[in-house]
Structure formats: structure tokens, C-alpha cells
Amino acid sequence: MRIHLNHLNMIYPTGKQALKDISLMLESPSLIGLVGPNGAGKSTLMKLLVAGLLPTGGEITVDGVPLPKYEKTLKGKLGYLPQDFGLYDELTIWEFLDYMAALKGIRDSGKAIERAIAATGLEEKKKARIRTLSGGQRQRVGIAQALLGEPEFLIFDEPTVGLDPEERIRFRNFFSQTAQDKLVLLSTHIIEDVQSVCDRLIVIDRGKILFTGRPEELILRARGHVGVLLEQAGDGKESALHIISRVNTAEGVLCRGVAEVLPQEARSVEPTLEDAYLYLITQEGKTQ
Numbered sequence: 001m002r003i004h005l006n007h008l009n010m011i012y013p014t015g016k017q018a019l020k021d022i023s024l025m026l027e028s029p030s031l032i033g034l035v036g037p038n039g040a041g042k043s044t045l046m047k048l049l050v051a052g053l054l055p056t057g058g059e060i061t062v063d064g065v066p067l068p069k070y071e072k073t074l075k076g077k078l079g080y081l082p083q084d085f086g087l088y089d090e091l092t093i094w095e096f097l098d099y100m101a102a103l104k105g106i107r108d109s110g111k112a113i114e115r116a117i118a119a120t121g122l123e124e125k126k127k128a129r130i131r132t133l134s135g136g137q138r139q140r141v142g143i144a145q146a147l148l149g150e151p152e153f154l155i156f157d158e159p160t161v162g163l164d165p166e167e168r169i170r171f172r173n174f175f176s177q178t179a180q181d182k183l184v185l186l187s188t189h190i191i192e193d194v195q196s197v198c199d200r201l202i203v204i205d206r207g208k209i210l211f212t213g214r215p216e217e218l219i220l221r222a223r224g225h226v227g228v229l230l231e232q233a234g235d236g237k238e239s240a241l242h243i244i245s246r247v248n249t250a251e252g253v254l255c256r257g258v259a260e261v262l263p264q265e266a267r268s269v270e271p272t273l274e275d276a277y278l279y280l281i282t283q284e285g286k287t288q
Contacts, residue, residue: 010056028182
């Protein structure tokens with residue numbers, strides 16, 4: 001599957017411009033991480049990809065066909081977990097997934113439901129009513145419904161919210177395995193989730209694409225712009241950095257931050273993907 005976004009713009013009736021001249025190519029198989037601050041335009045972009053919204057400018061094509069003409073076919077190949085996904089509390093997990101399978105027109109729904117339940121580790125809870133589930137279990141039900149029918153294109157919006165660390169690791173591995181023969185778009189603000197599994201990263205802020213490429217390419221951009229120094233009371237030298245973290249040590253409070261030019265007192269360190277992401281966002285903010 002090949003999805004081409006060509007000079008997309010999205011302006012809401014309120015006048016807010018959510019996306020500004022977005023051009024991207026998404027191809028399977030791949031696992032793509034979509035990251036950006038709250039309000040960056042991630043959710044709007046995903047709604048356009050599933051034809052939940054129509055752009056006010058530009059177009060989306062799927063395998064060369066304009067999305068409005070391909071929409072019915074795409075729905076049969078799509079699995080989508082939006083950030084605000086509603087569940088029917090009085091249904092059991094099995095009943096809910098059976099209902100979702102019927103909406104998707106899935107034949108032999110029993111086998112499809114069993115596969116989705118097994119993939120999300122819900123076997124022991126499949127007869128439980130959704131209202132009895134924990135937040136993490138409810139999130140897994142949302143992931144399970146997206147997996148029904150083994151879709152070719154999967155979109156997950158903040159899929160690991162509410163999951164404990166062990167569950168997050170499990171699902172990161174699952175997403176990686178799933179992307180071996182599918183196109184998977186993973187939208188999240190948890191940089192750790194994309195650092196470990198995504199082969200491509202898209203950074204968006206204020207409706208614009210700031211970066212698209214491999215995670216290590218973004219890390220290289222930040223090399224020489226990440227440093228640490230001890231916080232000294234009253235000297236204010238650490239204010240030259242955009243502080244990422246403060247850690248108590250035997251010598252004092254160690255500040256880690258990013259800057260276009262590191263202060264002399266700072267010791268340069270190898271950036272992480274989170275460092276590189278924050279460096280990109282802060283530098284872009286200074287140009288606005």
C-alpha cells in the first residue's frame with residue numbers, strides 16, 4: 001500500500017489552520033512514528049487519512065487513486081484506534097468485538113475475534129463486561145478492535161496510554177512484528193515508544209512537518225547541542241539551556257538540557273532521541 005499526501009492543508013470553520021502544506025509518502029511495510037506536542041495536528045492528520053475529514057487544500061491518494069474514490073476499499077483494509085475511542089460498558093469483550101466485526105463486514109468473525117483477543121492478551125477477560133475492566137484493559141480492547149480482520153493499514157493514536165511498563169513493552173514488540181507486512185502508523189507523545197521500534201519518524205508541530213526520516217538521523221542533528229552542568233544557586237548559567245531534566249547527585253543538582261550553543265560550563269553528551277526531539281521543537285519555536 002502506498003499513500004501519498006500532496007500539499008495538504010486543513011482549516012477548520014473556526015479559522016484555525018491545523019495543517020499547513022503537508023506532503024508525505026507512506027508505504028508498506030513499515031512502522032512509522034508520528035510525534036509532536038499537543039495541538040500539533042497529529043489527530044487532524046489521522047482523521048484525514050481515514051477520510052473522517054476532507055482537506056481544505058491538497059489531496060490524498062492511495063495506490064494512485066484519490067482517497068474519496070478509494071474510501072470504501074480503504075475502510076476494508078483499515079484498522080483504527082482513535083485517542084477518544086468509545087466502548088459499550090454493558091457488553092462483554094467478546095460481544096463488543098462481535099459487534100465491531102459485524103460493522104466491518106468480517107466473515108467468519110469468530111476466528112477473527114479469537115485472533116484479536118489472543119494478540120492483546122485478553123483471553124481470561126473475554127466474557128467480562130467492559131465496565132469491569134481497568135483502564136489498561138479497556139485500552140487493549142480498543143487495540144483488539146483495530147486488529148479485527150487483519151487490516152493492511154493500522155493507525156494507533158496514543159495506543160499505550162493507560163498501559164503499565166510491562167504492557168507497553170509487549171505492545172511495542174507486537175507493533176514491530178505487525179509491521180513486517182503492513183503499514184502501521186503509531187501516533188504518540190511517548191518518545192520511548194517510537195525509539196525502540198519505529199523505522200521512520202515524522203515530527204509535526206504547529207501543523208507543519210519539521211522532520212521525516214530515521215530516528216538516528218534526528219539524533220545526529222542534535223549532536224553537540226545537548227549538555228549537562230551543575231546547577232549553582234544564583235549564578236543562572238543553566239538558564240542558557242532549555243532544561244530537560246534535573247537529577248540530584250552527590251555533587252549537587254545536575255541539569256541536562258539542549259541549546260543551539262552550549263554554555264562553556266556545560267559538558268557535551270551524546271543525545272537520546274528525546275533530547276533530539278526536544279532540541280528540534282525548541283529551535284523551531286524560536287523561529288515562530
